Amino acid sequence: MNKPVQTHSNNRPIVSNATAQDASFSTGHAAKPRNDSLATSVTYPSSSQKTKSLSNDQIGTDSDAALTRTHSRPGWWKESVVYQIYPRSFQDTNGDGIGDLRGIIQRLDYIHALGADVIWICPVYDSPNDDNGYDIRDYYRIHEEFGTMDDMRELIERAATYGIRIIMDLVANHTSDEHAWFVESRSSLDNDKRDWYIWRPGEQEQPPNNWTSFFGGSAWQYDEATGEYYLHCFSRKQPDLNWENPDVRHALYEMMEWWLDLGIAGFRIDAITVIKKDQQLLSAPYDESKGSVPVGSVCLNRAGITDFLHEMKQQVLAPYEALTVAEAPGVTIADIDGYVDEEHGAFNMIFQFDHVDLDVSMYERAIYKPWQLSRFKQVLSNWQTATAERSWMALYMENHDHVRSVSKFANDAAYRERSAKMLATYYFLMRGTPFIYQGQELGMTNHYFTLIDDYRDLDSIHMYNEQIECGRSEQELLDYLYKRSRDQGRMPMQWDGSAQAGFTSGQPWLQVNPNYTEINVAAQLNDEHSVLYFYRQLVRLRKEHPAFIYGNYKEIYTDSEQIGAYTRTYKQEFWTVWCNFTESTISLPDLMSGERMLGNMDDHDSGTLRPYESVIYRTIQAN
């Protein structure tokens, strides 16, 4: 039975026996620790202060004011650039081979010089790490391998001195099976928290229905203690919370408030389109040709989900004016209103999945399908057009769940640098908030792992074992993982040419890409033609010209399988962005006129795009 809805109050009692010291946040203890809030003490510097700290490695000099538009205006995040950190792979400071919060603090200068003003940090909460932190054991505790709650506070404060805000990953669809809530829930049929998760008896010793999890295998796990199954859309160590139960929702809202009170600016919201389940939990019709019933086909973005999302917005996100970006597989253009309409939408922006998943199908496990440029452009443009009036997009090419974009969408061999800049140009100047994933700004690449044992990602390893059992060859699966494994994007950040790329003095948790001797931050800081410098120039260009933030977007050369191009118009300004996605030289006489504002080749010939060339033009139209 559900408990009655609790009245939700901002004046929550403080747990008296817990202190702000991390050591007292005992694992498995469901009570919140005291929150010595930073929210009121975090102040962002004025433009002049910030300008001072910007002086190193600056490109251009005339626009610091533009770089420092105030953060407190509504919609400030539209003008922001977000840097995403996968902390495990970012910077290790104590030689255990795992990146940590002190590593992020150490690199704030670097992130600031890039021009980012928000950092999204993937989960650093206490976790048994079945899914590298996306299986949370305690929302109120920092995993010791990442540091302490004091490190977290220091990070928030130090970032603020650079004008940088922190957003955390909010994992609310599921917890770890080691979370105190689940430990209670599984303990007996009549436990108070039984209904906090989704339990069902089996059907003749089989799981309650035929759904398979995102990571493969049944989405149900039998639990001996009570002889029932629980639902897990991800791994069996990630049981799904029961969002139908108001106590669950309020416990989550309370946790979110706790973090916002600590001084974070908002959340990247994990797997949120999975929270609403069809309450009958029936087997889906089994289609022989499709082979399975992935939860992705039955649990994503179900009718009724927006009731939950809007309640969360009203209760927590709106009062705090939190920045929110939701991971939104399953959301289509038809759903924009409920998700990202500037008034009615639950979130500020979403990550859509269309362009990054053009090369796979939900039903065909471990089968790679070549993507097509026209489709890639079309899906991105469709989102641009559909959100033009009343919504906003998160723009991205990479994250911790995807491979390196230069390897996938461009050319990571002969044209690595040029094509990485081209791809950056293409997505960065669309309408929306650009996200840069650590290492993307260097043009980091995929790496061919010759042994399955070198992989760490549970999804990759599980998929490999499952497909080997189905009779597929090792070679074929290693080829697939080279193109799709999440570990491709999780290899350690390449800081310099010293051992382990300057990431760790010990043994890294996942191997370093051997090309670090050439591709690394130190080398790129010494080369003003580097991909890194180009990203800084793009950030600056976007911040200096409101056309890229507020201007209209229109795609041109729509059907081309070679050129990605669009215009941005704003007041009298008419901008064109040109990108050659091929190895051929292409002539394009029309429209390519005006002042050349940035490009990836110094010796650009107007009217021509050489292999992987990109160029940006502006015309100021007379009245």
Ligand code: GLC
């Ligand atoms: C999201 C995360 C991914 C994680 C999954 C389950 O897709 O980005 O890394 O495995 O949710 O939490």
Ligand code: CA
């Ligand atoms: Ca460490």
